[in-house]
Amino acid sequence: VQLVVSGGGSAQPGGSLTLSCAVSGFTFSDFEMSWVRQAPGKRLEWLAYISSSGNTKYYEESLQRRFTISRDSVGKTVYLQMSRLRAEDTALYYCLRGGVPGNYDVSTGYNFFDPWGQGTLVTVSS
Amino acid sequence: DIVLTQSPLSLTVAPGEPASISCRSSQSLLRSNGNNYLHWYVQKPGQSPQLLFSLASNRASGVPDRFSAGGSGTHFTLNINGVEAEDVGLYFCMQSLHIWTFGQGTKVEIK
Numbered sequence: 001v002q003l004v005v006s007g008g009g010s011a012q013p014g015g016s017l018t019l020s021c022a023v024s025g026f027t028f029s030d031f032e033m034s035w036v037r038q039a040p041g042k043r044l045e046w047l048a049y050i051s052s053s054g055n056t057k058y059y060e061e062s063l064q065r066r067f068t069i070s071r072d073s074v075g076k077t078v079y080l081q082m083s084r085l086r087a088e089d090t091a092l093y094y095c096l097r098g099g100v101p102g103n104y105d106v107s108t109g110y111n112f113f114d115p116w117g118q119g120t121l122v123t124v125s126s
Numbered sequence: 127d128i129v130l131t132q133s134p135l136s137l138t139v140a141p142g143e144p145a146s147i148s149c150r151s152s153q154s155l156l157r158s159n160g161n162n163y164l165h166w167y168v169q170k171p172g173q174s175p176q177l178l179f180s181l182a183s184n185r186a187s188g189v190p191d192r193f194s195a196g197g198s199g200t201h202f203t204l205n206i207n208g209v210e211a212e213d214v215g216l217y218f219c220m221q222s223l224h225i226w227t228f229g230q231g232t233k234v235e236i237k
Binding site for chain 2: 034036043044045046049058060094099106109110111112113114115116117118119
């Protein structure tokens with residue numbers, strides 16, 4: 001199982017970046033995917049979730065709809081489009097797979113994450 | 127949001143000695159199905175986090191027997207029975223009862 005993340009880098013405040021997470025080694029359509037970030041000196045923060053079909057998406061409320069998660073079943077890739085970037089978005093971003101196949105929600109308890117892709121650094125600065 | 131509080135935040139342990147990390151939740155993570163939605167991860171230096179235990183006590187594949195985890199409701203613990211040099215890293219808990227939140231992390235170092 002591999003999750004290969006790309007697309008990190010530098011951006012100016014107000015700018016945009018798109019992160020990609022190319023997966024292999026498992027049946028992509030069976031698993032939920034998420035993005036998490038770790039800002040310097042802060043605890044990990046979950047950002048966005050997408051169901052195995054792509055039909056259900058959740059976002060951390062404080063993102064104020066600046067981030068969009070999507071997935072491409074043909075290319076086996078998950079994306080995180082980030083817009084209106086702020087200095088506080090500077091962080092290491094991780095792509096994660098649901099720990100067990102299927103879709104889970106508040107009625108079942110949510111899935112854990114396993115594995116994590118390698119982090120990609122996003123730096124927002126003028 | 128569910129807040130997870132870990133203690134201690136830092137731990138320096140001599141090789142072969144035991145170590146214990148606590149994770150307390152601001153609300154119960156126990157569902158009516160009997161599962162506690164609390165998971166443990168370790169982030170070793172230069173690596174991405176990796177799963178140690180899911181649902182409070184289910185050891186992940188490849189995790190050595192010297193690691194154990196337990197607890198229920200609002201208090202959970204991760205134990206290392208005889209720390210080894212390769213155990214150095216940042217250990218953190220995560221809950222998945224209501225979306226996902228993380229503990230602050232506990233840094234484990236070798237004396």
